[in-house]
Amino acid sequence: MRPVYVIGIGITSFTRLEYPLSEIAAYPAMMAMKDAGWKEIDHLYVANMGSGRVNHQTGLASAVVDTLSLTPAGAEVIENGPASGASAIKTGLMAVASGLHDVVMVTGAERMREVNNLEATEFIATLTHPLAEYIYGVTLPSLAAMFTRLYMEKYGVTERHLAMVAVKNQNNALLNEFAHLQQEISIEGILDSPEAMTNNPYVAEPLRFFDCCPVSDGGACVILASEEVARKVERPLVRLAGVGQATDTHAVHEREEPTDLLAVRRAAAKSFGMAGLTPSDVDVAELHDAFTILEIVESEEVGFFPKGEGEGHLALERGETAVGGKLPINPSGGLKGRGHPVGATGVAQAHEIVHQLRGEAGERQVNDAKVGFTCNFGGFGNNVVCLTFVREN
Amino acid sequence: MSREIYAYKCRKCGHLHYPYRMVCRNCGENEHNEFDQVPLPKRGKLLTWTRAYSLPADFEVPSLGLGIVELENGIRITGQLRVDDPKIGMDVRGEVEIVRREGYDERYGMIFYEA
Numbered sequence: 001m002r003p004v005y006v007i008g009i010g011i012t013s014f015t016r017l018e019y020p021l022s023e024i025a026a027y028p029a030m031m032a033m034k035d036a037g038w039k040e041i042d043h044l045y046v047a048n049m050g051s052g053r054v055n056h057q058t059g060l061a062s063a064v065v066d067t068l069s070l071t072p073a074g075a076e077v078i079e080n081g082p083a084s085g086a087s088a089i090k091t092g093l094m095a096v097a098s099g100l101h102d103v104v105m106v107t108g109a110e111r112m113r114e115v116n117n118l119e120a121t122e123f124i125a126t127l128t129h130p131l132a133e134y135i136y137g138v139t140l141p142s143l144a145a146m147f148t149r150l151y152m153e154k155y156g157v158t159e160r161h162l163a164m165v166a167v168k169n170q171n172n173a174l175l176n177e178f179a180h181l182q183q184e185i186s187i188e189g190i191l192d193s194p195e196a197m198t199n200n201p202y203v204a205e206p207l208r209f210f211d212c213c214p215v216s217d218g219g220a221c222v223i224l225a226s227e228e229v230a231r232k233v234e235r236p237l238v239r240l241a242g243v244g245q246a247t248d249t250h251a252v253h254e255r256e257e258p259t260d261l262l263a264v265r266r267a268a269a270k271s272f273g274m275a276g277l278t279p280s281d282v283d284v285a286e287l288h289d290a291f292t293i294l295e296i297v298e299s300e301e302v303g304f305f306p307k308g309e310g311e312g313h314l315a316l317e318r319g320e321t322a323v324g325g326k327l328p329i330n331p332s333g334g335l336k337g338r339g340h341p342v343g344a345t346g347v348a349q350a351h352e353i354v355h356q357l358r359g360e361a362g363e364r365q366v367n368d369a370k371v372g373f374t375c376n377f378g379g380f381g382n383n384v385v386c387l388t389f390v391r392e393n
Numbered sequence: 394m395s396r397e398i399y400a401y402k403c404r405k406c407g408h409l410h411y412p413y414r415m416v417c418r419n420c421g422e423n424e425h426n427e428f429d430q431v432p433l434p435k436r437g438k439l440l441t442w443t444r445a446y447s448l449p450a451d452f453e454v455p456s457l458g459l460g461i462v463e464l465e466n467g468i469r470i471t472g473q474l475r476v477d478d479p480k481i482g483m484d485v486r487g488e489v490e491i492v493r494r495e496g497y498d499e500r501y502g503m504i505f506y507e508a
């Protein structure tokens with residue numbers, strides 16, 4: 001396989017966007033071409049989950065490739081639920097690594113605010129098992145809540161730990177001009193004060209409002225290229241060194257050990273294996289914190305902290321995962337602070353890592369970051385894609 | 394008529410599945426429909442639970458109890474939970490009842506009560 005590099009990146013604000021879905025996909029693509037100083041694109045992958053259902057638009061990639069006047073380049077949509085973004089990047093890597101294409105654009109986009117929050121929750125709930133989960137009214141927050149309760153019981157994670165993730169990530173987002181949530185929060189405000197229970201009601205016990213990511217519109221793009229092209233482009237050399245993907249049972253109740261996220265563990269191991277690196281090599285990570293518990297558990301499953309003792313929440317307590325800590329997690333604000341336009345999220349995670357490895361992340365820059373990692377979590381952990389990036393020069 | 398929810402027993406190796414899948418997760422040897430339907434037991438222990446407040450629009454209730462139950466034969470099932478003060482590990486019993494109405498469609502599933 002040929003080595004594959006990220007030569008350009010672009011992103012929209014993650015918020016409510018008033019322009020059409022195809023433009024939410026195209027705008028970051030234009031920024032990425034400008035960033036790379038390169039406009040010859042062989043192929044386009046669009047990561048999206050809901051265009052048909054939420055926006056009543058199908059064949060999105062054909063719309064986007066024409067909006068960008070990139071025809072007759074090939075184009076298609078990659079749909080893998082909330083892991084669509086990293087799946088599309090993985091597919092782009094395969095196209096360049098195989099030699100089929102030299103330059104592939106991967107743009108992720110979602111326009112979820114077209115519907116109200118309940119309809120958005122319902123749309124995401126269609127990820128669940130139709131007969132064994134969906135018919136009961138099971139949603140992603142309720143699956144996450146049942147998982148959280150078990151994790152608390154087994155490992156001593158408390159609502160305070162969950163709130164610490166929310167505060168860390170939402171306050172990281174204040175340093176990210178593209179992040180959805182621009183509101184400073186504190187443990188006092190969301191947990192300890194007399195108003196906290198009003199400010200922060202239960203969504204699905206024991207998860208509260210501030211444990212859940214917002215519903216966002218947004219788009220992000222990365223352009224992948226061969227080494228030959230990457231050396232012509234005058235940008236820092238960031239290599240997509242590892243991709244790994246794993247699946248797990250569709251119905252959550254079938255998993256042998258209900259507090260494990262085996263697909264995360266396996267996808268991460270494959271990604272590190274391909275890169276020839278280990279979790280201890282990572283300087284900065286973007287993990288899929290759609291719910292606060294997930295950042296803690298993924299930080300263990302990918303191998304940053306030992307799972308046996310439930311070390312993830314203890315590392316959080318010690319501040320190791322803050323910007324300036326030993327291993328900053330979600331400096332961008334994560335899904336919690338940046339927002340979660342489902343199809344765009346995996347690409348936005350990669351965008352942040354490339355930004356960090358280039359040393360261009362401004363006030364939230366992680367010092368001397370050379371190796372970055374992303375975990376994009378689809379369904380409730382039934383389809384997970386992990387990426388490993390390395391700064392080369 | 395009493396309604397049942399079924400587990401699916403592989404005719405090649407005996408492994409029990411819930412929900413249905415087309416190929417055995419244990420032996421991978423059976424072909425389509427080489428499963429025997431086995432009614433799920435109704436009693437078990439509550440493995441975990443939640444009370445959810447942000448519900449799909451067709452649920453016209455302010456909140457909904459949901460749980461995962463480990464049944465007497467070791468099979469786990471997700472269902473609705475109608476228990477005032479749920480506790481992990483408590484004994485529950487299930488009834489097959491209407492769990493969701495979508496237009497004129499009535500969907501049946503397991504609802505768990507305190508045993």
Ligand SMILES: [Zn+2]
Nearest residue numbers: 403406417420
């Ligand atoms: Zn079998």
